[in-house]
Ligand SMILES: [Ca+2]
């Protein structure tokens with residue numbers, strides 16, 4: 001019995017170690033320095049700095065909320081840190097209006113730190129006899145080192161039977177509280193970052209998200225180590241999302257569909273841009289390129305069209321993106337995708353890199369997209385085969401039959417299979433008086449810029465002669481031979 005019991009204990013210890021290891025790995029992933037390029041945040045001085053949305057947004061008048069932010073305090077927050085900050089509280093995000101002299105003029109909620117005691121706290125004005133009264137709940141965690149970033153989240157839902165308020169730190173449930181008092185909203189309420197005109201938070205703030213739903217822990221954990229994707233930004237429950245990545249200027253984009261950009265306060269109350277931001281990664285959506293080549297195989301001289309599109313792997317088009325066309329490893333074109341993600345190039349010559357001599361041959365056509373902050377790179381390739389064009393010589397004598405000793409002019413033209421003249425090509429002229437058993441070379445002619453050639457000959461003695469014109473071909477053209485008879489009598 002003793003042995004079994006010991007084994008049980010050992011087993012539990014082993015499970016404990018496994019759970020602890022898995023948990024450490026999650027934490028490691030959260031805090032790993034995986035900052036994406038261009039990630040910035042705002043640095044609040046803790047004295048008077050703040051930013052706010054311009055105007056007053058009804059969107060935030062919700063009873064069901066999740067507020068998330070990454071924070072890194074200026075001084076370590078713990079019991080007694082109010083002495084360092086010079087005041088008792090530091091509000092990170094708020095949607096409240098407070099006037100202690102106007103009892104009915106207060107409403108909203110705020111999320112901040114209790115500098116005097118250390119915890120994070122969430123407060124809201126509720127319907128009470130004295131309307132300035134508020135409900136306040138604190139996190140269990142009471143120390144926040146100024147050397148660390150923390151992801152903090154609070155969910156609020158007064159309609160639940162219990163657990164109306166939940167605090168999460170780095171995705172772990174810190175504490176939960178029961179309070180079904182709803183939030184009182186009154187008057188024109190500003191949405192603010194950093195507190196104002198008092199209770200200013202000191203330190204870095206990044207990646208603030210406000211949702212009009214109480215997010216589940218798994219949802220908070222899932223999106224905590226990264227920015228939201230473009231499709232996640234379209235979620236109507238996401239009512240505000242600020243990345244603070246601008247790095248200059250006095251506004252910061254709201255990535256939610258509500259487009260309430262944050263406006264930095266004027267100097268000296270302006271927070272400073274700071275780099276790097278919270279230790280999170282960029283979400284890049286996987287992309288795919290597909291294209292067709294036609295005709296393929298093509299014949300030299302034919303127009304070849306490459307047409308394709310760039311989309312996400314879930315087929316959403318990516319417009320205004322640059323794609324590079326390479327042929328046998330050499331860039332031959334840069335195309336921009338249109339509003340539906342399509343790109344196209346057409347013509348007889350675009351596929352031949354300058355490093356290659358012939359148009360006929362095989363070409364490895366690759367279209368690649370380098371990717372962006374939002375999208376992962378992708379590429380696609382196909383082999384284009386271009387065959388040599390066939391050729392034809394058309395010719396005739398000006399006088400045929402011709403009298404012995406009289407002149408007759410041989411006039412001809414060299415064309416490709418599409419009837420297009422081939423200029424500056426060599427055409428060798430021979431004749432035979434024994435029906436092709438032996439040939440005697442007369443001259444090698446060069447076609448004109450119109451593909452034509454001519455030669456005036458003095459007719460030999462009576463008989464039938466075969467005149468042969470031969471084009472030897474080239475890198476792009478096949479050879480051809482044309483024979484025509486000349487009757488001399
Ligand atoms: Ca950021």
Ligand SMILES: [Ca+2]
Pocket residue numbers: 045047048049268269270
């Ligand atoms: Ca200041």
